[in-house]
Amino acid sequence: MVSTSDAPSPAAIPILDRLVAFDTVSARSNLALIEWIADYLAAYGIDTARSGDLAGGKANLFATIGPRDRGGVILSGHTDVVPVAGQKWDSDPFVLTERDDRLYARGSADMKGFIALVLALVPEMAARPLAVPIHLAFTHDEETGCFGAPHLIAGLPDGAARPRLAIIGEPTSMQVANAQKGCAFFRTVVTGRDGHSSAPQRGVNAIAAATRIIAEIGRLGAVAERRGGGDRFDPPHTTLNVGVIEGGAAVNIIARDCRFEWDLRAVPGDDPLAMKAEIDAFIAAELLPPMRAVFPGADIATETIVSVPPLVPDPGSRAEALARRLTGANTATTVSFASEAGLYQQAGIPAVICGPGSIDVAHQPNEFITREELAAGAEFLDRLLDWARVGDA
Numbered sequence: 001m002v003s004t005s006d007a008p009s010p011a012a013i014p015i016l017d018r019l020v021a022f023d024t025v026s027a028r029s030n031l032a033l034i035e036w037i038a039d040y041l042a043a044y045g046i047d048t049a050r051s052g053d054l055a056g057g058k059a060n061l062f063a064t065i066g067p068r069d070r071g072g073v074i075l076s077g078h079t080d081v082v083p084v085a086g087q088k089w090d091s092d093p094f095v096l097t098e099r100d101d102r103l104y105a106r107g108s109a110d111m112k113g114f115i116a117l118v119l120a121l122v123p124e125m126a127a128r129p130l131a132v133p134i135h136l137a138f139t140h141d142e143e144t145g146c147f148g149a150p151h152l153i154a155g156l157p158d159g160a161a162r163p164r165l166a167i168i169g170e171p172t173s174m175q176v177a178n179a180q181k182g183c184a185f186f187r188t189v190v191t192g193r194d195g196h197s198s199a200p201q202r203g204v205n206a207i208a209a210a211t212r213i214i215a216e217i218g219r220l221g222a223v224a225e226r227r228g229g230g231d232r233f234d235p236p237h238t239t240l241n242v243g244v245i246e247g248g249a250a251v252n253i254i255a256r257d258c259r260f261e262w263d264l265r266a267v268p269g270d271d272p273l274a275m276k277a278e279i280d281a282f283i284a285a286e287l288l289p290p291m292r293a294v295f296p297g298a299d300i301a302t303e304t305i306v307s308v309p310p311l312v313p314d315p316g317s318r319a320e321a322l323a324r325r326l327t328g329a330n331t332a333t334t335v336s337f338a339s340e341a342g343l344y345q346q347a348g349i350p351a352v353i354c355g356p357g358s359i360d361v362a363h364q365p366n367e368f369i370t371r372e373e374l375a376a377g378a379e380f381l382d383r384l385l386d387w388a389r390v391g392d393a
Contacts, residue, residue, distance in 0.1 A: 011123075012374055013103070015040075016116035017096040020105035026080040026144045029057030033079055037061055037138060040119060044126040051151040058140040060152040065125045065134045066388065071164035072133030073322070073388065074349070075381075076149075076340060077115040078142030081107040087365035102368040109357030113369040114169030117356065117377045124385060131391030134384075135163055142340060145185065145306035149340040153347045165319035166344040167384075169355030171362060171369075174376045175333045176323040177353040181233060181265040182310035183338035184272045188213060188302045193295040194249070194256035203254035204295045207247050209287050210258040213300070214242050216282045217262055220275055230267030232334040238266045238275075261305070265336065268310045276302070309342035317350035326383045327354065335359070354380070 022033040038048045041063055052060040066072060084093045084106055091097040093106040103113075115138060125134055140148035156162060190213075192204030217240050224238040240262065247258025266272045283300050291298035313332075314320065320332055335353055344351040356377030357369040 011120035012113075012116040012378065013096075015119050016103065016105075016108065016113055016374075019112040019116055020096050020107050021094055023094055024080050024107070025083050026141055027083070030079045030140050031057055031059055034059045034061050034138070037119065041122065041136075044122055046122070046126060049155070051155050052140050052148045053151075058148065060140055060148050061136070061138045062152055062155070063136045065122070065136070066130030067133050068161060070133065070160055071162050072130075072135055073384070074135045074137050074163045074166035074344070075118050076137040076139070076166055076168045076344070077111050077118070077355075078139045078148070078340070079112075079115070080141055080143050081110070081112070082143050082363045084365070089365050091366075093365075093367075101371050103370070103374075104366055104368045106367055108369040109171045109367055109373075110359070110362035111170055111355060111357070113171075113357050113374060114355045114377060117374065117381055118169070120378070121381050121385060125388075128389060130388045132388040134388055137166075139340065146308045146338065146340050146343060149343050153343060153349075156347070156349075163349055165317070165322060166341070166349050166351040167319065167323060168339050168341045168344070168351060168353045169377075170335070170337070170339050170353050171355050171357035171359045172333070172335060172353055173358055173373070174327060174354060174356060174380060176320065176327055176329050177335045177341075178311070178315065178317075178320050178332040179232065179268060179313045179334040180311040180339055180341060180353065181230070181238075181267055181336050182272055182342065183306065183308040184264045184266070184276070184304060185261065185306035186264070186276065186302050187259060187261050187305055188300065190247070190258045191297070191299045192256050192258075192291065193254070193298065195254045197252045197254055200254055202294075203256075204291045204298045205254050206258035207255040209291060209300065210245065210247065210260055212287060213279065213283060214245075214260065214262075216279060217242060220278060224270065224275075227270075229269055233267055233336050235336075236267075238264070238270045238272075240264050240275075265338070266310060268312045272307075276304075308338045309346050311339070311341040311345055311351060311353070314345070314350060317352075319350040319352045322384075322387070323352045323354050326380055326387070356380075
């Protein structure tokens, strides 16, 4: 259990304790957590709206605090977390546990800590009039491909009431990030013809074809590395990676089927669809003709599973100007992980990424956020609230 004495953000820690207790691994429903947040906001007279895959047990939650006739700032966080299966934890990942000022739990840093800080400030947000509205946007299925946010963004108001900017509270150690790589996941399925391995010329080996595609993916990755173009990122270039492969039935059978999954994380300026088109062209010119000469039914199909746009630097944006003002930062940084920021920017809403905690502990066993990190996040949100009450920028 966690003590709240001498806590840098005493109101937030009990909320964080409650949030992490909801097992919102992406494969499961997040509705119980969403309902808890809705009830919490209702106690302060704040209405909420839901969107997303409601029939599938998933929901986004959106709420506005303050005037509804003008744009405001979105505070955005995802409610899902990555799995803990196969990881060695020193405590229950769904029980907030403190050791040496570190608060351990799945999602403590990524990113229920930020959500807890936002909710802890709601009583103060609701207590006094705001000149600029604050919008709360809590989404589902960010970890599996940012599938929830598009539903929420589609329901945002237009005209004067459309939000002016978005702050995505992913863990950046409170640094302001104005750029992220785009992210695309693909699944390639190769269909050949099986047969006895003693006569390989009579069949079409799907695994052999897959290895040639994978080699081409590696070649494109090397080209992207030489091209560079992302000096502010780590690594400073677009990357391609094959993460899953399976196929074949037995060592003495020509493999009829093979499938593999790969990702492409593009720096702003590189076009992931153009790079995929190069793979498709290689398949059409080099692989399918000889495969179909042996077996007309041979095929190779690549499906796009996830496509998350990059966050493109826009130093003059309202979002960056406000975030840098609130943090006192003179410059902005970048992140190589994907987030929902690019989706907001794509919808015409300037966005930055800035939140408490470190991405280095996210998705790891014994994920944690410190009291000091929570205090830094709370200070940032306090300054945001002061700004929203005056609305002088």
